[in-house]
Amino acid sequence: MSAVAQQGTKWWSGGKSPFNVSYGKVMMWYFLMSDAFTFGAFLISYGTIRFSVNHWADPNQVFNAFPLAGHANLPLAFVSLMTFILIASSVTMVLAVHEGHKMNKKGVEKYMLWTILGGLAFLGCQAWEWTHMITGDHAVLVNGQIEHWGTTVTHNPWGVAASHEELAKLGVAAGQHVTTPGPIAFGGYFFGITGFHGFHVFSGVIINLVMYIKTKMGHFDQRGHYEMIEKAGLYWHFVDLVWVFVFLCFYLV
Numbered sequence: 001m002s003a004v005a006q007q008g009t010k011w012w013s014g015g016k017s018p019f020n021v022s023y024g025k026v027m028m029w030y031f032l033m034s035d036a037f038t039f040g041a042f043l044i045s046y047g048t049i050r051f052s053v054n055h056w057a058d059p060n061q062v063f064n065a066f067p068l069a070g071h072a073n074l075p076l077a078f079v080s081l082m083t084f085i086l087i088a089s090s091v092t093m094v095l096a097v098h099e100g101h102k103m104n105k106k107g108v109e110k111y112m113l114w115t116i117l118g119g120l121a122f123l124g125c126q127a128w129e130w131t132h133m134i135t136g137d138h139a140v141l142v143n144g145q146i147e148h149w150g151t152t153v154t155h156n157p158w159g160v161a162a163s164h165e166e167l168a169k170l171g172v173a174a175g176q177h178v179t180t181p182g183p184i185a186f187g188g189y190f191f192g193i194t195g196f197h198g199f200h201v202f203s204g205v206i207i208n209l210v211m212y213i214k215t216k217m218g219h220f221d222q223r224g225h226y227e228m229i230e231k232a233g234l235y236w237h238f239v240d241l242v243w244v245f246v247f248l249c250f251y252l253v
Contacts, residue, residue, distance in 0.1 A: 028231050032238045035200075039242050042196065043249055046189045050253070057186045059251050065132055079251050082125045083243065086201075089118025090240040093208075097233045100226025105215060108229060112212040115236065119205040126198050133190070190250060197246055200239045207232050 050056060060075040067078070092114040099107030211232045220226045 022227060024227065024231055025234070028234050032234065035238065036242075039193075039196075039245070042189075042193050043245060046193065046249055049185050049189070050249075053185070057190075059253075062133075063129075063251055067128060076251055078125070078129065079247065082122055082129075083247055085118055085122050085125065086240050086243055089115045089122070090237055092118060093233045093236045097226070097230050100220070100229045103221070103226070105218070105221055108215050108220075108226060109212065112208055112215060112229070116205055116208050116212060119201055119208065119236075122201055123198060123205070126194065126201075130191070130194075133187075193246060194250070197239070197242055200242070204232075204236050204239050207235060 063079055064073050064075040065078060066072060066074045092111045096108050096111035096115060099111060211229055214220060214228070215226075220228065
């Protein structure tokens with residue numbers, strides 16, 4: 001028996017967990033782990049279907065629009081902007097937590113407000129993207145060849161006018177409807193997974209808004225700590241991290 005054990009040292013006297021963090025933080029980590037399993041299952045399922053069929057959406061053709069850019073072909077530019085907005089909001093959340101450690105109420109308010117605005121901007125971008133995904137024409141890869149589907153074949157993905165040569169390659173006349181709707185599984189997974197992630201972003205915005213109001217009212221100063229800001233920050237960073245994997249699976253692969 002060691003000398004430490006002989007002295008009857010207590011390794012944990014209660015109050016905090018053996019991980020030296022509060023009960024609330026431990027429970028938040030448990031929740032995030034369970035949520036990570038859910039997202040992981042969705043993405044694994046997506047990957048299984050994605051690489052088991054030869055009829056799939058081409059990211060360079062589907063995600064090539066940008067607001068107010070007309071018919072410019074800008075592959076992945078808009079989703080890159082969305083990613084930048086979300087990562088920037090994660091940075092402002094870090095700064096809010098840092099100000100909380102210093103018990104700087106005004107600093108927490110400022111950076112929490114910026115984080116909320118970043119989340120709202122991301123949701124607005126996602127709403128725009130969804131609108132164009134639902135109403136626009138798109139392109140798919142079939143055995144390595146690009147084919148189009150959508151409302152009519154007079155327009156390429158995102159409303160770019162098709163030439164007579166392109167229509168001839170498709171073997172259809174101008175204005176004729178395309179009967180093949182494209183890979184249904186792509187739409188189901190895309191709207192399902194990005195929608196599920198969007199719901200998490202929306203929930204995070206609501207949580208951050210509540211934290212901002214409580215900070216404004218001085219609740220955390222009365223408690224003597226800003227631990228709730230840290231918990232909200234853990235959730236927000238998790239949402240940002242999940243987006244990295246969603247971005248990889250849908251927009252790059």
